[in-house]
Amino acid sequence: MPFKGQTKIAFPQEEERNVMMVFGENMRGKTSLLNALRWGFYGKALGRHLREIPLHDLHNKEAAREGDWTMEVRIEFSAGGHHYTLLRRAQKKPLVVQPSRPEDYSLEVGLQKDSVAVSGHAIESEINRYAPEQVSRFFLFDGELLQEYEELLIEGSEQGKGIKAAIEQVLGVPTLINGRSDLGTILRTAQRQQSKDLAHVAGLELQASKQASIQSKLDALESDVKRLGDKLAQTKGSRAVLDDDLEKVDSVHRAKIRLDATRERQKRIVSEQDSIRQERLLLLRDAWRDVLKPKLEARSRLLAEKKDKLSLRAQEKNRLEAQAENTKKLLDTSKCPTCEQTLESALRGRMGRVLGELEVQLSVMAVDQKEMSDITAELRTVNDLLSKSVAGRISEIESVTRKLEIELTRVENEAEALESEIRGYDTAEIARKRVLRDGLLREEGQLARDIEIVTKSIDSEKRELAIIARTFQDTPSARVSRSTAMVKVTSSLERVFSESIERLRDELRKHVEARASEAFKSLTTQKSYSGLEINKNYGLKILDERGSHVTVRSAGAEQIVALSLIDGLARTGRAAGPVVMDTPFGRLDLQHRDNILRYLPTTTSQLILLVHGGEIRRPRDLEPVASRIGASYEIREVNARHSRIERMES
Amino acid sequence: MNDSNPVDLALQTLVAVARECAPDLPEDLISRVYSIERAHQFDAANDREHASQSLLRLLEEFIAGSDVPRGSNA
Numbered sequence: 001m002p003f004k005g006q007t008k009i010a011f012p013q014e015e016e017r018n019v020m021m022v023f024g025e026n027m028r029g030k031t032s033l034l035n036a037l038r039w040g041f042y043g044k045a046l047g048r049h050l051r052e053i054p055l056h057d058l059h060n061k062e063a064a065r066e067g068d069w070t071m072e073v074r075i076e077f078s079a080g081g082h083h084y085t086l087l088r089r090a091q092k093k094p095l096v097v098q099p100s101r102p103e104d105y106s107l108e109v110g111l112q113k114d115s116v117a118v119s120g121h122a123i124e125s126e127i128n129r130y131a132p133e134q135v136s137r138f139f140l141f142d143g144e145l146l147q148e149y150e151e152l153l154i155e156g157s158e159q160g161k162g163i164k165a166a167i168e169q170v171l172g173v174p175t176l177i178n179g180r181s182d183l184g185t186i187l188r189t190a191q192r193q194q195s196k197d198l199a200h201v202a203g204l205e206l207q208a209s210k211q212a213s214i215q216s217k218l219d220a221l222e223s224d225v226k227r228l229g230d231k232l233a234q235t236k237g238s239r240a241v242l243d244d245d246l247e248k249v250d251s252v253h254r255a256k257i258r259l260d261a262t263r264e265r266q267k268r269i270v271s272e273q274d275s276i277r278q279e280r281l282l283l284l285r286d287a288w289r290d291v292l293k294p295k296l297e298a299r300s301r302l303l304a305e306k307k308d309k310l311s312l313r314a315q316e317k318n319r320l321e322a323q324a325e326n327t328k329k330l331l332d333t334s335k336c337p338t339c340e341q342t343l344e345s346a347l348r349g350r351m352g353r354v355l356g357e358l359e360v361q362l363s364v365m366a367v368d369q370k371e372m373s374d375i376t377a378e379l380r381t382v383n384d385l386l387s388k389s390v391a392g393r394i395s396e397i398e399s400v401t402r403k404l405e406i407e408l409t410r411v412e413n414e415a416e417a418l419e420s421e422i423r424g425y426d427t428a429e430i431a432r433k434r435v436l437r438d439g440l441l442r443e444e445g446q447l448a449r450d451i452e453i454v455t456k457s458i459d460s461e462k463r464e465l466a467i468i469a470r471t472f473q474d475t476p477s478a479r480v481s482r483s484t485a486m487v488k489v490t491s492s493l494e495r496v497f498s499e500s501i502e503r504l505r506d507e508l509r510k511h512v513e514a515r516a517s518e519a520f521k522s523l524t525t526q527k528s529y530s531g532l533e534i535n536k537n538y539g540l541k542i543l544d545e546r547g548s549h550v551t552v553r554s555a556g557a558e559q560i561v562a563l564s565l566i567d568g569l570a571r572t573g574r575a576a577g578p579v580v581m582d583t584p585f586g587r588l589d590l591q592h593r594d595n596i597l598r599y600l601p602t603t604t605s606q607l608i609l610l611v612h613g614g615e616i617r618r619p620r621d622l623e624p625v626a627s628r629i630g631a632s633y634e635i636r637e638v639n640a641r642h643s644r645i646e647r648m649e650s
Numbered sequence: 651m652n653d654s655n656p657v658d659l660a661l662q663t664l665v666a667v668a669r670e671c672a673p674d675l676p677e678d679l680i681s682r683v684y685s686i687e688r689a690h691q692f693d694a695a696n697d698r699e700h701a702s703q704s705l706l707r708l709l710e711e712f713i714a715g716s717d718v719p720r721g722s723n724a
Contacts, residue, residue: 128692172660172691179687182702186709485713492672493683496664499671504663511659572659 001036001071002029002643004063009033009645011578011606012630019601019628020608022645023618024635029643030610031142033635034582038140040073040088042133043109050145051244055090055102062641069099079130085112086127130577135170138566139577143584147555149562152539160537167538170573171508176501183494190490191215191465194472194483201477211468218461225454232447239440242433249430256427259418262411269408273401280397283390290391296382303379310375314367324358327351466491508572509534516540516561516568522599523560525591532564540565555587563596567603578606585615597625660684682708 012020024030035045035053045053059071069092076085089108096104111118111126118126131139151160168174195212198204246253289296330336331351334343343351469491472484517531520542530547532540540561542550553561563584570579579600585593593615601607609616616622622629632648661684668675683705690701 125690125693129689132692134692169692172688175660175684175687175691176664178691178693178698178701179683182687182698182705183683185698185702186706482713485716486709489675489679489709489712492675493680496668496672496675496680497683500660500663500667503667504660507659507663 001032001058001060002641003032003036003645004060004068004642007645009633010631010647011608014630015605017628017630018604018606019625019630020606021616021622021629021632022608022610022635023612023616023633023648024610024643025612025637028635028637029645030612030635031582032643033610033645034140034142034580036073037075037580038136040075040086041127041131042136043088043107055105056099058090059099060641062639077130082114084126086110132169135166135573137166138170138570139579141566141580141584142582143586144582146559146562146584146586149539149565150558152537153535153541154539160539164537167569168505170569171512172573173501173504173508176497176504180494180497180501183490183497187487187490187494188215188218190483190486191469194469194481194487197481197483198472204472204475204477207468207471211465214461214464214468218458218465221454221458221461225451225458228447228451228454232444232451235440235443235447239437239444242437242440246430246433246437249425252422252425252427253430253434255418255421256430259415259422262415262418266408266411266415269404269411273404273408276397276400276404280394280401283394283397287390287394289385290389293386296386300379300382300386303375303382307372307375307379310367310372313365314372317362317365317367320358320362320365324355324362327355327358331355509536509538511572512538512565512568513540514568515571516564519567519599519603520560520564523564523592523595524557525589525595526557532561538565538569556589556592559587560592567600571603577604578608579604580608580610582610583612583615584609585611590621593621594624597622601625601628660688679708679712 009022012018022030022033024033035058039045039058045058047053059069063069070089071091072087072089074085074087076083078084087108087110090105091108092099093104093106099105109120109123111123113126127133137145148159148163151157152163154160191211192215195208195215198208199212201208330343331348334348335341336343469487473488513532513534516534520529520532520540528545529550530543530545533543533549534540542553542557542561544550550557570577581600585596588596619626633645634648635643635645638644661681664680664684665677668677668680686701686704686708690698690704693701
């Protein structure tokens, strides 16, 4: 807390001038002022993620250095026609030198109602009558948390479930849920008494005994549900602590994952470099081929020509041999093979000469088969040597080697940066906590399923008891017992409370939807929007002029919807009371901010706005609300550890 | 501070449901049970003793005021 010494703030008292402005730049103490009120009422101050700030961290450091170890908040308020003075004080215990934990302080809380002290045990319930802690988020609210309300639109969201529970608190649903539960407890006791009363009544012994047996079973099942519920709450608590711890080191965890991937890449690059180096060595072994390449190419050409010539000669020889063979056959048979006519002698003579000439040509036409196969083999070897271009591949390898070197340097630099980012953190511990958190999440799921199963069994047993109860009510001898009368009236009341819960939820949703829509239409600058539609979780969707959902919403629109919901809830669930808003205009443009400034003072009894210069520029931006401002304060910095709240003259 | 709920939808709902499923229950009894629960809505879950005691007293008074004789058993 940046405040020390005594600071007094008087809230505006006039109905028509019910707005109080508190100006303060970031880090001056606006949220601390909100926390001072919260601590005064409930003995706790909340930090980021709604985590409680330990008492010893609330103490002003400068005051502590000066030896002042007492913190005190005094709140005077009126409610229900009574005047209250609430005092909460924390003081260093006498034997403690330097408080380092909440236990090092002694705490004192006192409440006076119309100048009469309220006894200790009744203080909390007296405060809860007018400013219940469970719904304090709706009147002591942090503008930075407005985005949380978007979670209500996400089915199954854990955070959304928490907000829904808070909403139902402000709407009064727990009154009926608690009523059902309290009546159920009384009913059980009454049924036990009824079993005892009727155990000796002739004709009812069996039913009474059965009733007693079901009650015992029911007791065991309810004890199971309670045990499982406690375990679930404990598991959720442990998981929330781990979630918070992990969120704080989330960047470290992500850096560790990136570091592992970078190291892996580093290994692969080194391995690629090794294998490419080996290939280069092998290529260099055959580098002589490239020196001989011109000669090999000439030799290849020569051999190819020789081979072509030999092939042509072999073809010619084959053709002549075939022709000689045919001619010889013709002469031997003296008949034409086509028309079977006998050859004339003159023709035979000419054929004989042709054969003779062919034989002369063939006798000089020698084809050396060995030479042919030698040339073919040599040509293959030469071409094989030519096909492997060592120089080309070596050039490729050198290019790849350069790229790998560059990448390796980049990867090594990245790894070094990541290592320095996670230095000092126990990444093994983070990994362990993640595994633990995941395990707890699974356990939560299992416990919720177990609770559902046992709850179904309880419902079934209760139905059995209801049947027996009806039997007793119809029996004249049982009807006269007081316990039967108690069972009858309590079970009827329990049924009424039970069946009213869902119906109330439906009614409340309709009311909240209508009132939030009214607020939304006053606050939004987009006149084509026709209103809001509520879902089962009290999440609100914007409707356009045709009644269709507006699916894409700006951050500013989200904030307006959230403010409309809060206003709708406040006007459905509670009478207009004081509302303190810390930094409520964060994401809003000027027109929306003006709309809010005009609208909220009309729906609250006192509106206290804690704002910084980025939200409200004085005096220009205060014009819409100027006539309603009853008090203004400014939080001024004395030094980094000390701020002072000063009243501003209007 | 906030004094009361502007529109008591919860009580209206209880009375409407009672008319349908338990017409014999007097509206006044429902209203008194609801008042007790409303006063104790924000009591901690493990501190329902005050609410239960108040409810029990109310129900005993109601039964005593009806036809069943005090202390009677079958």
